[in-house]
Amino acid sequence: MKPASFVAEIDPSLAQKLKEDLLAQGFELSQPAYTLFQAKKQGVSCTFYESGKLMVQGKGKDDFISYYLEPEILGNLSYTYPETTHDTTPHIGVDEAGKGDVFGPLCVAALYADAQQITSLIQMGIRDSKRLSDPAIIKLAEKIKKECLHSIIKIFPKRYNELYEQFKNLNHLLAWGHATAIEELVEKSGCFDIIIDQFASEHVVENALRKKSLKVSLSQRHRGEEDIVVAGASILARAAFVQGIESLSKEFQLDLPKGASAQVVAAGQKFITTHGKQTLHQVAKLHFKTIQNFLTA
Numbered sequence: 001m002k003p004a005s006f007v008a009e010i011d012p013s014l015a016q017k018l019k020e021d022l023l024a025q026g027f028e029l030s031q032p033a034y035t036l037f038q039a040k041k042q043g044v045s046c047t048f049y050e051s052g053k054l055m056v057q058g059k060g061k062d063d064f065i066s067y068y069l070e071p072e073i074l075g076n077l078s079y080t081y082p083e084t085t086h087d088t089t090p091h092i093g094v095d096e097a098g099k100g101d102v103f104g105p106l107c108v109a110a111l112y113a114d115a116q117q118i119t120s121l122i123q124m125g126i127r128d129s130k131r132l133s134d135p136a137i138i139k140l141a142e143k144i145k146k147e148c149l150h151s152i153i154k155i156f157p158k159r160y161n162e163l164y165e166q167f168k169n170l171n172h173l174l175a176w177g178h179a180t181a182i183e184e185l186v187e188k189s190g191c192f193d194i195i196i197d198q199f200a201s202e203h204v205v206e207n208a209l210r211k212k213s214l215k216v217s218l219s220q221r222h223r224g225e226e227d228i229v230v231a232g233a234s235i236l237a238r239a240a241f242v243q244g245i246e247s248l249s250k251e252f253q254l255d256l257p258k259g260a261s262a263q264v265v266a267a268g269q270k271f272i273t274t275h276g277k278q279t280l281h282q283v284a285k286l287h288f289k290t291i292q293n294f295l296t297a
Helices: 012-024 061-074 115-124 134-147 157-167 170-189 202-211 228-252 262-275 277-282 290-295
Strands: 005-009 028-030 035-041 044-049 053-057 091-097 106-113 150-155 193-197 217-221
Touching (some): 005 061, 012 028, 012 044, 012 061, 061 134, 091 228, 106 115, 106 170, 106 228, 115 228, 150 157, 150 228, 157 170, 157 277, 170 202, 193 228, 202 217, 228 262, 228 277, 262 277, 262 290, 277 290
Antiparallel strands (some): 005 053, 028 035, 044 053, 091 106, 106 150
16 A cells, blocks of 8 residues: 655756646646645645655556656656565576567667676666656666666667578577677676576577577576566667667658557658668568558558
8 A cells, every 4th residue: 555645855956857847747836835836736746845855645646656756757666666575696687679669670688787786776766667768768778887787789670681581580580689698798797697588488599599509597587577687678678779769760860650550650651752662671670561551552
C-alpha cells in the first residue's frame, strides 16, 4: 500500500523546468505561504516548498510519479520499484533494442558490473527501460557508461540487411550480435558469468558463442531485465537505438518513426518518393513484411 503523500528533495536548479513542465501538462499554479509554487489539476496536487521539498498528493499521484516525476526530475524509480534483493555477484548482462522496428539499427548492449557498481545501478533507479521516456533513457545511459564497462554493437540497416542475407534468420543474427558484444566485454572485464534476456531456444546463443570459441557461464532468462545488470544493458541498447534512428532521420531529412505501424508505412512511402527504392536498404530492415506495403503503394 503506497502512502497518501509522496515527499522528495528536489535540486533547486530543476525548479523552473518542473514549473514549466507542470504548466504544459495543464496544472494550475498558485503560491501559498512558504512555497515556491503549488500546482493542481484533477487527481494530482504538487506543492514545492521553499525548503526544496516537493510533496505530491491525490489519487493520480502514482502515475504522475512513475511516468513523469521519477524519470524526468528525480532520475530514479525507487518509488515505483521499491528496494528489492539483487544479485550482487559480479556479472555481465546483455539485452537488445530495435529488433521489432522497421527503421533504424539493431543494437545489442553488454554491461559488466561488480558488487559496488550494482549498488550504484540500484541508486540510479535502473529498472525497466520500457517505462522511461527516450530523453530519460539517454540520460541514464550516459550515467551507466561512466560507471561501468560496456560493449554496444550497433548494426545499422545497410549492414543489418547484409547479415540477414547471410544468416537468413533474425534469431541467428541476434545471437551473433549477442556473442559479439559478450566477446568484447569478456575481454575488457575478465568476467565469464553472463545473463541474457532469452529470445530464442538456448542452443541458438550457445552455438554463436561456440563459433567464437567463447567458454562462459551463460544464464538465459525470460524476463531477464529483472536482473539489474540486464536492465542496465537494456537501457544502453535502447539509447543506442534511439540515437541511431535519430541520426538516420537527420541524414535523410525525414522523420523515421519507431515500430512497424501505419505511420511507418506512410514514412516508408515518403522515403521512396524522395530517395528512391534503391536507397531503402540504408534505413530499413528489408525482410519485414511491412516493407511490401511501401513497395506496392
